[in-house]
Amino acid sequence: MTAWEPVIGLEIHVQLDTRTKMFCGCELSFGKPPNTRTCPVCLGLPGTLPVVNAQAVHYGLMMGLALGCEIAPRSIFHRKNYFYPDQAKNYQISQYDIPLCSGGRLGDVRLHRIHLEEDAAKLVHIGESGRIHGSDASIVDYNRGGTPLCEIVTEPDIHSAEQAREWLNLLRVTLRQLGVSDVNMEEGSLRCDANVSVRPAGSSELGTKTELKNMNSFRFLERGIKAEIERQVALLEAGEPVVQETLHFDPSSGRLSSLRSKEEAHDYRYFPEPDLVPLAPTDAMLAAARAALPELPAERAARYERDWGLSVDAARLLAYEPRWGDYFEAVAGDLADGRAAANWVEQLRARIGAESDPAASRVSPRALAQLVALVGSKRVNAGAARRVLDRLVADGGEPGAIVEREGLGSIDGGDELAGIVAAAIAANAGAAEKVRGGNDKAMGPIVGFVMRETKGRADGGEVGRLIREQLGL
Amino acid sequence: MSEALSLSAAAAAAGVRAGELDPAELWHGFRTRAAGDDCNAFVWVAPDGEPPAIERDAPLAGVPVAVKDLFCTKGVPSQAGSRILAGYRPPYDATSVERLNAAGAPLLAKTNQDEFAMGSSTENSAYGPTLNPWDRARVPGGSSGGSAAAVAAGSAPWAIGTDTGGSIRQPAALCGIVGLKPTYGAISRYGMIAFASSLDQAGPLTRDVTDAALLLGAMVGKDPCDSTSVGLPEPVRLPSRSDLRGVRLGVPEELTGEGIEPGVLASFDATLDVARELGATVEPCRLPHAPHALSAYYLIAPAEASSNLARYDGVRYGFRADGARDLLHMYTETREHGFGAEVKRRIMLGTYALSSGYYDAYYGRAQKVRTRISEDFKAAWERFDFIATPTAPSVAFELGAKTADPLAMYLNDFCTVPMSLAGIPGISIPSGLSEGLPVGFQLAGPAFSENALLDAAYAVEGAIGFDAAPWRRAA
Amino acid sequence: MSEELSKVLDHIEKIGELGDLADVEPTSHVIAVENALRADEPRPSLPAEVALESAPEADLGGFRVPSPGPAPA
Secondary structure (H helix, E strand, O other): OEEEEEEEEEEEEEEEOOOOOOOOOOEEOOOOOOOEEEEEOOOOOOOEEEEEHHEEEEEEHEEEHHHHHHHOOEEOOEEEOOOOOOOOEEEEEEOOOOOOOOOOEEEOOOEEEEEEEOOOEEEEEOOOOOOOOOOEEEEOOOOOEEEEEEEEEEEOOOOHHHHHHHHHHHHHHHHHHOOOOOOOOOOEEEEEEEEEEEEOOOOOOOOEEEEOOOOOEEEEEHHHHHHHHHHHHHHHHHOOOOOOEEEEEEEEOOOOEEEEEHOOOOOOOEEEOOOOOOOOOOOHHHHHEEEEEOOOOOHHHHHHHHHOOOOOOHHHHOOHHHHHHHHHHHHHHOOOOOHHHHHHHHHHHHHHHOOOOOHHHOOOOOHHHHHHHHHHOOOOHHHHHHHHHHHHHHHOOOHHHHHHHHOOOOOOOHHHHHHHHHHHHHHHHHHHHHHHHOHHHHHHHHHHHHHOOOOOOHHHHHHHHHHHHOOOO | HHHHOOOHHHHHHHHOOOOOOOOOHHHHHHHHHHHOOOOOOOOOOOOOOOOOOOOOOOOOOOEEEEEOOOOOOOOEEOOOHHHHOOOOOOOOOHHHHHHHHHHHOOOEEEOOOOOOHOOOOOOOOOOOOOOOOOOEOOOOOOOHHHHHHHHOOOOEEEEEEOOOOOOHHHHHHHHHOOOEEEOOOOOOOOOOOOOOOOEEEEEEEEOHHHHHHHHHHHHEEEOOOOOOOOOOOOOOOOOOOOOOOOOEEEEEEHHHOOOOHHHHHHHHHEEEEEEHHHOOOOEOOOOOOOHHHHHHHHHHHHHHHHHHHHOOOOOOOOOOOOOOOOHHHHHHHHHHHOOOHHHHHHHHHHHHHOOOOOHHHHHHHHHHHHHHHHHHHHOOOOOOOOOOOOEEOOOOEEOOOOOOOOOHHHHHHOOHHHHHHHHOEEEEEEEEEOOOEEEEEEOOOOOHHHHHHHHHHHHHHHOOOOOOOHHHHHO | HHHHHHHHHHHHHHHHHHHHOOOOOOOOOOOOOOOOEEEOOOOOOHHHHOOOOOOOOOEEOOEEOOOOOOOOO
C-alpha cells in the first residue's frame, strides 16, 4: 500500500485597503448601489487610460519586505486579454513575467511571487429574461471593477489540507497586522485557490496538479483540498491518471466538479501594458515601506515564547490577534509571571469573546494585573479570582475592592480554617477513613465541605495540608 | 469677411486680440463654410446659433478648431469613424480638447477619418470617404483625412488629428498643408480613442508652420491622466529662422529611392536644393533598419489595436447587434457588423502576432526591430540635425485605387512609420506640385527637438513660398 | 479577406530576415519614464445615470448582458 504525499500550492488574491481603485480615483466601496463608484477609466470608456495608485504600490512593497521577498528593481504591467463582461476593457491589467516581488517566505512555506493587478466587476445572474429567446441574463455592476488586488503565489510547500488552512490563517493575520487589507474571506477581500497534486511519499517528482476554485471560507478550503487529495489518491491507486483540470468546489454538496480541462487553456496573449510605465521602487519608496512595517505575528509569537516563557499555543493565541497581544503586554508589564498573566488574559477572552476588543472592555489591564498578583500571592484563590473577574467584566472596578466587598479573600490558614476542616472531617467520617487508609482521592467530599463552608475562599492546597495533618498523616 | 477667413490662424488670433477682428464673425464664417463643405470632411459641425463665449486675450483668441472624430468631445459625437460607435457621446473631454478650450479655441466641427485611425486614405470611414479638395476624385490621405481636407479647403482655419504611422503627416502632404507629429509623450493621449498606444500622438494640421507651432504650444504638457505623457522640456516658440546656416540635413537612402514616384522625388530634390541655398549641408545617411519598419509597424500597431479594440463589445456603449442568442453570439455579431474590413483585418493580424507560440517571432521580434530603428536614428543624430525625406511616396491617388490591395495601402506609410516607431517628431510641409497635386517634404528631428524642427521647417517654407492651396482661394 | 491578408503576412515575414536579435532589448516603452504614480485620493465618480447613459441595455441599475459561462480566469 503506497503512502501518498499531497503537494499543495496556494494562489491567494487580497483586496488592498486603499481609498481608491488601482488605476483610477473612484473610491472603493462595499455594498453601494450598482454603478455608483465608476468613472470613464474603470468603465473602459473609449479613450481612457489607467494611472497607478501609489498607495497600492506602497502596500505591495510592505508585503514584499514583510515576507522577505526580493523587490524587483524594475517591474512592468502586462495586459491579460480575455473577453468577459466583468472585465470592462476585455483585458485585465496585471503583471506577468516581471512581478513586483519574487521569492520570500512565511512560516514554513516559501513564496513564489507577489504582484499587483486590478479586480473584476460583479456579475449578477438574474435568470430567465422572459424574452422571445428565453435566454438567461446577467447584470454587470462595475463598482468593484478596478479594485487593487495583490496576488500571492506560494511554492508547493504545503502537504496537508490542515496545513493549508493554518498557513492561510497565518497569512491572514500577518496581512491584517500590516494593515494592507481587511482579509475577510466572507466579504471577498481574501480569496484562495489551491493547486493540488499527490505523489508517492519520498518521491521528489511532482504529480499532475489540479486547480481548485471557489472555496470561500477556511472550512471549505480545508474540505475541498482534503476531498481532492482523496480523489487523486483513489484514482492513482486504481491505476488511473490524474487529468489536469480546474475543479469548482460546491459548498452545499462538499464536492468538486470539473469546470474545464486545462487543454483548452485560454491564451491570454500577454504583452507589456503600453499605457503604463515601469515601476522602479526608489530608495525613498522602500524606506517608507520598511518604516511602515509593524512587528509581525510570527515574530511576536516567538518573542512571547522567548521573553515570557509562554507555550507555543498560548503565544500564538495572543500574537495572532494584535489587540489581545497588546492587552497581554500591558497586563504582563511588570509582573514576574508571564504565564499567569497569559492565563488570565485567556480567561478574560473566554468571557468577552475572542472577537471583542479587550481594550474596550471594563477590565483595565491594570486591574487584571492586580488580580494576577492577588492570585500569585495567594490572597485570593483561583476559584474566587474567577468570580472577581466576572465582576470586573460586568462592572469594572478594582479587584482589591471587589474582594473586600464580597468577602472573597482566601482563608489561608489560622484557627478559623482549622476549625472548619475539623468539622468537615467529622461530617465525612467514611471518607476520612478511606483517606487514612491511603486513598487520597477520597478526600473530595471533605474538601468540598470546606469549600462550601468557606464559600470557595479557602486555598485548596492549604485545605489538603490541614486535612492530612488532622488525620495524622 | 472671406479675407478674414483666408488669414492664417495666427494672424486671425492677432487680429482678434488687437480688436480688429470680431471672433463671432470668425466663428459664423467658418461654421457656415463647414456646414457647406462638399468634401465630406466633417462628421459633425457645431450647430448654428450663438457663438461660444470667447476670451479675446486667450492665446488662441477664439480661432475655432476642427477636431478629428476620435478625440472625445463631451456631449458631442465621437465615433472614431466607426459604426460601432455610431452616435456615441462621451461624458468627458479629451485633455487636448480641454486644453484647446482653455486656450480659447472653440470646437468648430468633428472631422472624418479612417475607422479607428486605421488607414491612409480615409476610405475606411464608416461615414463615407473624404474627398481631396485639390481633386475630388482623389483621396485626401489618412487617417486624418477629414482634418487635412478641412484645412486645405479653407472650411476650418486649423485642425487637430492623430498620427500613429503617418496619419497627420501623410494627409497633410496629400492636401498641401502643414502637419506635425510631435515627440511621443509631448501631448496627452487621454481622451484619444486608442488605436496603437505606443505610437498614437495628437498633433496640428494647419495652413502654415507658424500656426502649427501656435496650436502645438496650446496642446503640449504632462498630464496626470496619461502615465506616458511627459510634455516638452521647454515651451514651444513661434518659429523665426530665415536660413539654415549650420544645419546638417541627412537624407536616408532607404527612404528616398525605390518606391517613390518620380514626380515626388523631383519635388523632394528641388527642396533639398532650396535647403542648400539656405545654408544647410545635405548629405546621404543610412537608416539600415528602415526597410523593416513597415513590417515591425504592421505587427506592433495591430497587436496593440487588437487589445485596445476589445472593449467594443456592445456591453457598455456603442452598437450592439440585435437578437443575440447568447453572450458569445452578441460579441461576435456586434463586432462583425460594427467593425469595417480593415479593422477586422488588423485585429486578426494583431491577435496572431500576440498569440502563444508566435509572440517571440512576431510581436516580440518587432519590438526588437523597433529598438534597432531607434538606434539608427540616434546614430544619425551624431552627424545630422534633421533627417529629410519625402512625406509620402506618391501624390493623392484616386478613390478606390488601392482599396483592393491592403499592402499597397500600407506602403503609403513607409517614409513616416520609422519616426513613429522611434517616437521622434516629424513635420510635413508642402514642397511643390507634381501633376498639379501637392507634394510633402518631411523633416524629422531628435526627441524633444520641436522648436528647432519648427524653425528649420519655417525657413524652408519661407523659401519655397508655396501658395497654391485651395484655402487661399476659398470663397 | 484571406488573400489580402496573406500578402500582408508575406511582407510581415520580412521581419524574420534580420538575423539573430537575441541581444536586442525589445522596446516596450519608447520614452524613458518610470513611476508615474497617482496619490490615493478619491475623485468624484460618475452618477449612475451617466455611467449607464450609453448602455445598449441598462436594467436594474446595471448593464444587462446574456449570461456568460464560467470565466476564463
